[in-house]
Amino acid sequence: xxxxxxxxxxxxxxxxxxxxxxxxxxxxxxxxxxxxxxxxxxxxxxxxxxxxxxxxxxxxxxxxxxxxxxxxxxxxxxxxxxxxxxxxxxxxxxxxxxxxxxxxxxxxxxxxxxxxxxxxxxxxxxxxxxxxxxxxxxxxxxxxxxxxxxxxxxxxxxxxxxxxxxxxxxxxxxxxxxxxxxxxxxxxxxxxxxxxxx
Amino acid sequence: xxxxxxxxxxxxxxxxxxxxxxxxxxxxxxxxxxxxxxxxxxxxxxxxxxxxxxxxxxxxxxxxxxxxxxxxxxxxxxxxxxxxxxxxxxxxxxxxxxxxxxxxxxxxxxxxxxxxxxxxxxxxxxxxxxxxxxxxxxxxxxxxxxxxxxxxxxxxxxxxxxxxxxxxxxxxxxxxxxxxxxxxxxxxxxxxxxxxxxxxxxxxxxxxxxxxxxxxxxxxxxxxxxxxxxxxxxxxxxxxxxxxxxxxxxxxxxxxxxxxxx
Numbered sequence: 001x002x003x004x005x006x007x008x009x010x011x012x013x014x015x016x017x018x019x020x021x022x023x024x025x026x027x028x029x030x031x032x033x034x035x036x037x038x039x040x041x042x043x044x045x046x047x048x049x050x051x052x053x054x055x056x057x058x059x060x061x062x063x064x065x066x067x068x069x070x071x072x073x074x075x076x077x078x079x080x081x082x083x084x085x086x087x088x089x090x091x092x093x094x095x096x097x098x099x100x101x102x103x104x105x106x107x108x109x110x111x112x113x114x115x116x117x118x119x120x121x122x123x124x125x126x127x128x129x130x131x132x133x134x135x136x137x138x139x140x141x142x143x144x145x146x147x148x149x150x151x152x153x154x155x156x157x158x159x160x161x162x163x164x165x166x167x168x169x170x171x172x173x174x175x176x177x178x179x180x181x182x183x184x185x186x187x188x189x190x191x192x193x194x195x196x197x198x
Numbered sequence: 199x200x201x202x203x204x205x206x207x208x209x210x211x212x213x214x215x216x217x218x219x220x221x222x223x224x225x226x227x228x229x230x231x232x233x234x235x236x237x238x239x240x241x242x243x244x245x246x247x248x249x250x251x252x253x254x255x256x257x258x259x260x261x262x263x264x265x266x267x268x269x270x271x272x273x274x275x276x277x278x279x280x281x282x283x284x285x286x287x288x289x290x291x292x293x294x295x296x297x298x299x300x301x302x303x304x305x306x307x308x309x310x311x312x313x314x315x316x317x318x319x320x321x322x323x324x325x326x327x328x329x330x331x332x333x334x335x336x337x338x339x340x341x342x343x344x345x346x347x348x349x350x351x352x353x354x355x356x357x358x359x360x361x362x363x364x365x366x367x368x369x370x371x372x373x374x375x376x377x378x379x380x381x382x383x384x385x386x387x388x389x390x391x392x393x394x395x396x397x398x399x400x401x402x403x404x405x406x407x408x409x410x411x412x413x414x415x416x417x418x419x420x421x422x423x424x425x426x427x428x429x430x431x432x433x434x435x436x437x438x439x440x441x442x443x444x445x446x447x448x449x450x451x452x453x454x455x456x457x458x459x460x
Contacts, residue, residue: 022239026412027447029235029236029239033230047235051242054239055239055242118226121219121222124219144205144206144220150203180213183215
């Protein structure tokens with residue numbers, strides 16, 4: 001992938017370099033796909049969500065550098081697309097988590113034992129994420145798993161930084177409680193999708 | 199200014215199990231076929247180019263038209279007995295969709311009454327004006343990179359006359375880009391089953407598309423293939439160079455993982 005200064009994929013608009021949607025796609029499609037999966041999107045729908053996100057980014061005229069990062073800016077669009085699509089497609093997303101975990105376990109670790117361990121860890125995280133309301137879930141994912149700063153999250157999601165801190169605090173509490181319950185609980189049998197695809 | 203909180207991953211007061219699970223999740227990247235996705239996205243843009251990427255001038259025109267339309271239509275809208283039901287919207291390639299977000303707000307040029315300008319200003323000027331005829335884009339169907347993409351594209355490729363003009367403008371550059379994306383997808387497909395072939399194709403692709411768009415991806419595939427071939431020294435040397443150049447790229451996590459493996 002070429003450097004961001006590649007003028008073929010930046011547009012000059014009153015000063016700041018605008019990253020167009022094609023450039024964004026090449027740099028951040030995988031981020032969007034993974035963010036969508038962590039938000040609960042099922043594997044069959046991921047590509048459609050990714051395409052939709054970047055079409056919206058395209059309609060918005062691309063990313064203008066500022067306090068937000070391209071990733072947090074795209075996260076806001078993804079959140080909207082996912083939120084809206086979830087209402088439409090709720091039924092088909094029921095098994096989203098197990099499918100994501102199955103795909104993950106297929107590429108994790110080299111031995112079956114490591115794969116099973118990684119799969120369990122990812123399942124616990126995904127299930128704990130499922131207990132969070134969407135706004136908190138997005139902040140938690142961006143901060144804890146994607147390593148974004150609170151400032152960039154606030155700018156990307158268009159919310160005050162105090163709200164980011166507040167959501168993060170509540171999300172952490174809820175996530176840790178859910179995770180503790182999952183660790184203490186009996187191991188869950190593999191979902192059918194796991195046994196089929198991994 | 200409030201100090202950035204410590205991440206749970208780095209918080210020694212958090213339980214080891216929690217941190218371990220979070221670390222696994224943070225490392226985890228569910229693979230996304232960027233080559234196929236990019237090809238599909240580029241094809242969508244090319245098909246809808248005249249409507250979806252017509253530039254800033256069109257936006258300004260659209261905003262002006264919107265404001266005028268809003269002033270005229272606002273009164274009409276207020277006089278209506280009830281608000282119109284949501285109508286399908288057209289995305290940038292002219293595919294019908296249900297309105298689901300502000301960015302996918304109802305198509306005002308098809309709706310019976312104008313909406314609030316702020317809600318639609320981003321999309322108004324960039325969408326195709328007329329509903330496309332399904333058969334017009336049939337010759338473009340071959341551009342779809344994978345059967346899974348075809349499902350979503352079945353709706354999206356119904357581009358109108360403007361889309362056809364846009365595709366024409368795509369020209370040689372778009373064709374090269376699509377060819378490169380397909381080649382990359384093929385090379386990547388050999389990872390995990392025939393790393394020698396993956397390496398060979400990645401090297402050939404990088405040489406053929408020196409000025410292409412996927413330099414990082416070609417190199418990423420090559421590095422991963424070297425690891426799979428157990429050519430450790432060469433793999434580590436190229437992985438170091440790769441991570442220096444693309445520390446946050448889409449292949450960085452996989453390359454780091456390969457480096458970490460004993």
